[in-house]
Amino acid sequence: MKVRRVLLFLTLFITFASCSPGHSGSNEIAFLRNGQLWTIDPDGANALAIVSSGPPVVGYNWSPTHQFLAFRTLDDTFTTTPAAKQLASNSINGQVGDVQSTINSLGVDGGTPIPTAFSSTDIRYSNVIWNASGTRLIYRQSGKANTANPADARWIIAQNDQPGGIAAKLVPPTYAIPSFSYTNQKLVAISSEGIFTTTLTGTQQHFIAQNPLPGHPLPAPLERVLWQPAHQDTHVLYAIQVATQTKAHADVSQVQLILGTLDGHTTTLTTCTCTQFAWSPDGNSILYSTGTSDTLLTITTHATFTFPVAADSIPYWSPDGRFLLLDGSDTMVMVQPARQQQRVLLDDGHTSSAPNFPFVPTVSTLLQPVANNIWASDSRHFLFQTHNRLQWQGKALSSGQGLYTATIDDQGQIQGAPVLVDKANDTQAGWTYQDANTSFLY
Numbered sequence: 001m002k003v004r005r006v007l008l009f010l011t012l013f014i015t016f017a018s019c020s021p022g023h024s025g026s027n028e029i030a031f032l033r034n035g036q037l038w039t040i041d042p043d044g045a046n047a048l049a050i051v052s053s054g055p056p057v058v059g060y061n062w063s064p065t066h067q068f069l070a071f072r073t074l075d076d077t078f079t080t081t082p083a084a085k086q087l088a089s090n091s092i093n094g095q096v097g098d099v100q101s102t103i104n105s106l107g108v109d110g111g112t113p114i115p116t117a118f119s120s121t122d123i124r125y126s127n128v129i130w131n132a133s134g135t136r137l138i139y140r141q142s143g144k145a146n147t148a149n150p151a152d153a154r155w156i157i158a159q160n161d162q163p164g165g166i167a168a169k170l171v172p173p174t175y176a177i178p179s180f181s182y183t184n185q186k187l188v189a190i191s192s193e194g195i196f197t198t199t200l201t202g203t204q205q206h207f208i209a210q211n212p213l214p215g216h217p218l219p220a221p222l223e224r225v226l227w228q229p230a231h232q233d234t235h236v237l238y239a240i241q242v243a244t245q246t247k248a249h250a251d252v253s254q255v256q257l258i259l260g261t262l263d264g265h266t267t268t269l270t271t272c273t274c275t276q277f278a279w280s281p282d283g284n285s286i287l288y289s290t291g292t293s294d295t296l297l298t299i300t301t302h303a304t305f306t307f308p309v310a311a312d313s314i315p316y317w318s319p320d321g322r323f324l325l326l327d328g329s330d331t332m333v334m335v336q337p338a339r340q341q342q343r344v345l346l347d348d349g350h351t352s353s354a355p356n357f358p359f360v361p362t363v364s365t366l367l368q369p370v371a372n373n374i375w376a377s378d379s380r381h382f383l384f385q386t387h388n389r390l391q392w393q394g395k396a397l398s399s400g401q402g403l404y405t406a407t408i409d410d411q412g413q414i415q416g417a418p419v420l421v422d423k424a425n426d427t428q429a430g431w432t433y434q435d436a437n438t439s440f441l442y
Contacts, residue, residue, distance in 0.1 A: 032058075050069075070106075078099075114161060114162070156168055157170075175191060192212055195209040220361040220366075229280075254271065254272070257272065278315075280337075314326070315327075316375060388401070
């Protein structure tokens with residue numbers, strides 16, 4: 001790893017501090033444009049590049065308080081390589097995977113960034129995941145190539161207000177992305193010895209399932225253990241393998257989704273040929289996908305609601321849990337679980353072909369939760385990027401391509417026409433913090 005001297009710290013601070021002040025409110029939208037990190041008001045006013053110089057920004061995450069952003073800039077040596085110029089990204093939200101980079105945190109008003117993890121041409125970092133209070137963040141560190149064992153990647157917990165190396169702690173080895181609890185200041189993860197919790201300093205490792213879990217490590221989208229939201233950190237959700245499918249879908253596993261307690265009790269919620277799973281924001285339901293359909297299962301009643309989805313669509317829960325947006329390459333669909341209804345809001349005007357069964361990444365694939373939510377904190381506004389989808393509820397968007405916001409009422413009915421926010425070539429637009437426990441992996 002490169003040795004960074006004090007002079008380099010000062011240079012970095014001065015470079016970013018030279019940006020004009022940004023915003024201090026709580027309702028800004030952020031996005032990337034030409035390697036810069038921007039914020040903008042929902043009506044399109046006050047656009048400002050809060051990170052405007054230095055190596056390109058390739059990813060960022062809103063904090064839960066909406067007052068800070070953690071962001072990654074490419075390693076300055078790696079930036080000049082052909083690999084850096086051909087970085088792969090998610091076709092829907094533009095998210096970039098683990099890459100040689102520096103991790104920084106920055107106030108929404110611009111300010112001076114704090115470098116949390118320093119770059120090296122030999123080390124890749126993921127986007128960060130914030131804890132619920134916005135005081136800690138966790139990120140993955142790996143080598144230049146994926147290894148066969150996901151536990152070989154290291155997970156590091158850091159304080160967002162401390163420079164790299166200070167107050168940074170290693171998580172015990174884990175197959176899975178560690179999950180932050182909500183109230184008890186702990187993490188939960190999975191190793192070859194079972195499911196364990198640990199403090200935010202990486203100490204006091206305690207096993208709540210002290211045996212290897214069947215089938216683990218699972219394919220990357222299923223290798224998870226997730227704290228239950230809004231329920232005092234008493235339960236976790238995870239998968240165990242039942243059998244491996246054969247014939248056409250040999251890479252897809254049949255699994256049981258398990259609800260576990262901290263004292264070791266377990267309940268099987270369902271058995272499915274799943275490709276993804278996560279919680280609803282209220283912690284009363286789980287959402288799981290087969291790739292061509294999603295199912296919402298209420299854990300107390302076992303009632304289910306299954307609806308078709310495009311294989312590449314990304315689900316975004318409204319913070320109040322009443323609405324679900326499915327953002328895909330051809331359409332954006334709104335789902336209202338309470339009414340068991342869905343409708344197309346945005347589409348490209350073409351008839352969709354029959355969906356193909358999705359490819360499921362292997363155990364060694366380094367996936368990440370969705371970095372940011374496209375919903376506003378009030379759950380009555382959301383943003384979307386057109387990506388050539390120019391039909392809004394069956395009518396052409398008069399302003400064409402761009403970044404828009406839309407408004408709904410309490411019943412989910414669209415209010416007025418979408419508002420154009422920006423027409424530039426923006427990517428990774430996000431309005432609010434995304435809880436990793438309620439997100440699929442990509």
